[in-house]
Amino acid sequence: RPGGGYLVDHVSLSVHAGEILGIYGLMGAGRSELLECVMGRHPHASGSVYIDGKKSTARDVAGRIHQGLAIIPEDRQRDGLVPILPIGTNMTLASLRQFCLGPHIRVAKELAAVRDFITRLSIKAPDPARQASSLSGGNQQKVVIAKALMTEPKVLLMDEPSRGIDIGAKSDVFRTMRRLAAEGIGIVFVTSDLEEVMALSDRIAVMSKGKLITVVDKAEATEEAVIAAAAVGHRKARSETNAELETTA
Numbered sequence: 001r002p003g004g005g006y007l008v009d010h011v012s013l014s015v016h017a018g019e020i021l022g023i024y025g026l027m028g029a030g031r032s033e034l035l036e037c038v039m040g041r042h043p044h045a046s047g048s049v050y051i052d053g054k055k056s057t058a059r060d061v062a063g064r065i066h067q068g069l070a071i072i073p074e075d076r077q078r079d080g081l082v083p084i085l086p087i088g089t090n091m092t093l094a095s096l097r098q099f100c101l102g103p104h105i106r107v108a109k110e111l112a113a114v115r116d117f118i119t120r121l122s123i124k125a126p127d128p129a130r131q132a133s134s135l136s137g138g139n140q141q142k143v144v145i146a147k148a149l150m151t152e153p154k155v156l157l158m159d160e161p162s163r164g165i166d167i168g169a170k171s172d173v174f175r176t177m178r179r180l181a182a183e184g185i186g187i188v189f190v191t192s193d194l195e196e197v198m199a200l201s202d203r204i205a206v207m208s209k210g211k212l213i214t215v216v217d218k219a220e221a222t223e224e225a226v227i228a229a230a231a232v233g234h235r236k237a238r239s240e241t242n243a244e245l246e247t248t249a
Contacts, residue, residue: 007033008045009210015155015186020177022201023190026230030210031190032074035157038188039071040064051154065094068154072144072161074190080144081132088114088128090143095150117146122172138169145176156180158189162196174200194223209233 008030015021025031037045040061049056051068058064073079081090091114092099099110114128121142125135132143141161148156161177162170177200181187191197197204198221205215206229213229 007210008037011207011210011212013188013205013212013215015188017154017184017186018181019202020181020187020189020200021203021205022197023188023205023207024192024194024197024226024230025207026192028209029207029230031207032159033210034207035071035159035188035190038064039069039157065151065153068152069157070094070148070151070153070155071157072141072148072159074159074163076140076144076164080147081140083133084131086129087123087125087132087135087143090132091117091128091146092150094147095152098150113150114146117150121146121176136166136169138165138172141165141169141173142176145173149180153185155186155188158187160191161189162191162193194226197226198223206230 011030011034013021013023023031023034033042036042037047038049040059040063043059049064049069056064056067056069058067077083082093085093088111092110096105099106099113111128117123118125118128123135123142123146124139125143132140135143141164145161158177161173165173177187177189181202189200198218201218201221203215203217204221204226206213206226208230209232211233213232216225
């Protein structure tokens with residue numbers, strides 16, 4: 001982090017099968033970076049990840065996917081999709097080995113899986129051969145979710161899952177999250193929307209300046225307490241930043 005300190009500093013969290021754990025914080029809290037570390041995007045990061053009680057031995061994204069993690073990135077255009085590729089191809093990119101027989105892709109099996117997820121997630125995509133860029137933002141997000149689910153994850157990491165989509169698509173995504181949790185998938189989602197984290201989470205973790213401030217059960221959480229926890233360290237940091245800007249200007 002510019003100016004010293006860690007983007008993620010000794011954060012320890014757990015999520016249970018069938019649970020939705022919401023991570024809330026202000027800009028610079030380290031929420032997205034935490035998910036990236038868990039997913040193996042920062043190989044220099046220290047710490048351990050346990051899945052079903054077993055320590056993950058994988059240090060990269062592909063290995064973590066194979067062991068049961070999947071992520072919905074914050075920037076779906078940059079990190080979640082290849083917009084010029086077909087919708088169906090985007091959906092199977094992370095799980096292509098499931099459709100391979102030797103060096104050949106079983107096209108019929110792949111297409112059947114694509115159509116199944118289009119139905120399950122109510123994706124408005126009449127032709128999976130069309131480019132992903134032809135879809136609305138909400139339907140693009142559903143394609144990214146489908147891509148993650150095709151890897152059959154045990155834990156699904158979701159970074160700002162409702163950002164940039166309309167209210168109808170948000171409702172669809174939230175219903176999908178609840179259904180997946182009911183099916184036994186552990187969900188960890190990051191959001192900067194207070195109402196969203198209060199409404200969807202079974203437990204709420206609050207981060208500030210790279211640190212975990214508190215974890216509370218939904219029944220005990222109040223908006224005032226969550227906001228106060230998210231603000232820890234920000235007043236001091238703001239004055240330090242101002243002083244640094246004055247020095248370097």
